[in-house]
Amino acid sequence: MKRREFLKKAGVVAASGAFSPLMFARAQASTFRLEMVSSFPASLDIIYGGGEEIARVLDELTGGDVQITVYPAGAQVGGFEVYDAVSSGAFALGHSAAYYYVGRNPAHAFFTAVPFGLTAQQHNAWLMAGGAQELWNELNAQDNLIAFAAGNTGTQMGGWFRREINTPQDLRGLTMRIPGFGGEVMTRAGANVQNLPGGEIFLALDTGVIDATEWVGPYDDEILGLNQAAPFYYGPGWQEPSATLCLYVNLDTYNAFPPEIQEAFRTAAHAANELMLARYEAENGPALQRLVDSGTQLRTFSPEILTALRGHMDEVHDQNASGNEFYARTLESFTAFRDNIREWHRQAEYAFQNFIYDQSAQEEAGG
Template identity: 55%
Template sequence: MSIKRRQFLTGAAGAVAAASTVFSPMTIARNKKYRLGMVTSWPSSIDTLFGTAEYIGRAIEYATDGDVEVEVFAAGEQVGGLEVYDSVSSGAFAMGHTASYYYIGQDPTHAFFTSMPFGLTGQQQNAWIEEGGGGDLWNELNARSNLVAFLAGNTGGQTGGWFNKEINSPDDLKGLKMRFPGVGGQVMARAGVNIQNLPGGQVYFALERGVIDAADWVSPYDDEILQLHKAAKYYYMPSWAEPGATLGLYVNNDIFKDLPKDIRETIPVAAEAANERMFAQYMARNGPALKRLIAGGAQVRTFPSEVLDVLKGYTDEIQQEHADKNKLYAKVYDQWQGFRDEVRAWTDVSEYNFLRYINGDLA
């Protein structure tokens, strides 16, 4: 193993080389070089999401001294943005960068490993998956699809979405057409919203043309890139549905097991570095982007407590319904709730009270 590779595997990954060429996993058995393709759920214009996938590819190439070449594809270049999971599961591509909750139609348990309504913040979600038992549960789910996954991005707190009318009561949600993924979308549906599942690259046009009335995407920096403020005026906070969304690097398990041990060890380290990098990017970029959105005409609103209370009630109902029908969901839900309660016992007296004081709310 070279010095560069050893440095990366001990955490000294910084500089990365340019991404390389072709990808087919069918070449793995025939060539000394490992050429892997990574499909993603992101348009190439989103430099936080798609850029994170590119970063992972470059980091793997750098750490392996070019023994592995990775080609990263934007949504739609090889497969649709919501087809990543199945494409990697089948072995058509070696890797995929996506959000687990896009696949709740296959099993609602996937939602836990991106974000759950009224759930964990970004820091708490990272802690649950990395150190709180969530990672083992995630791969128990993934094993059914011949996949292994690693944390590979965290958006931190998102927003409540863009609306073309003000939301002053739960009745204002009824009849809206809205892009909203995950269990949050199921909750909105129960509140009377007509949910549309759209990949990111289609959100602006659907909103601008009136195909949808509202849209949840990510947060100010990415929303500005998609120009959502030009298609809807009201920008609602907080993100009750995605208080800390994590993304995953999925790897076909058969392909992963056939890789040499040092390369198998490199992939999760690259993903972990990308996870921390994305979290920092959003934290640094969202504040300035929010100022620009407001200057451009966006009107920031806060969901009334009455609306949040109704959504919280629907969330609890749906969680229990899924747990009653799905043994793995029930297992994850029980473990997740235990971790949530324990970690909140700490963050409530530490971070939460600190922020209350800073905002003048601590008596």
């Protein structure tokens, strides 16, 4: 949607000359009434609920001085139009996923999910303590935005398929909904990639417009009814070992806030980030069992497929880093952090979990 259309939706007169978005957000002294557009449908209560949680926490932290109305995808703007809507100042806030906007700069993907990249715990560490927030600020400032991590799905599933996928050759000619770098990888593997918002996926899969799709994981996928449109459910989610959602704030609006309000926004985003991951972790296990009980057939991608896809991801990185100085810097930061934290987790978490799962398998085998 064009800037003029966004501004019309926000009730801004385009010919009014210079203005601050805060002029339209502030209804009375010390009270800010703001609107947030979301990339997600309200039916997906956890992921859409991230925006609602931000609004709730801000209301409490500020004693009602910050009031936010949250709009689901399609109510004001389309799911993939959030970035432009907030950048233009038509809306002060957005809840979205940075990798939807790789068309502007492929480096946006680093701040949501990179195939074969970081888990939720690792990604949060990179964003909040590993220098990534400064890179993210630099990238978003080019479009008059600032963003904060505001939700995480945890490790996702690899997706729903109408037919079994056994070898890399089975990916050729497949039409699949998959965004971000995952889509680029699948394109290189020979698939025909589409990028559809959540509300449009079921119909496309059910009618055969697409042969496969990934979304999030068992809880959300069950809500969308994807198990009714395809029988085979593949893991692991190589394309999104975690996925960080974000709060976008118009930078002019954010800079005009007093420091205590800016801090409240950062705190609210962090609260939403933690709660979303906790809710997904609590809900995905029972949802997976319900899917299996209803006839879903679980499958695991073969090592041959995963190795081929990882090779294509290396090609994507090489191509994007060539001639894109910011991408190259971000990749360097991401890779160095990834390698360090993986070595630590190999010695600690992986060793512990490997023992636990091995013991569980032995106990199950022994009856």
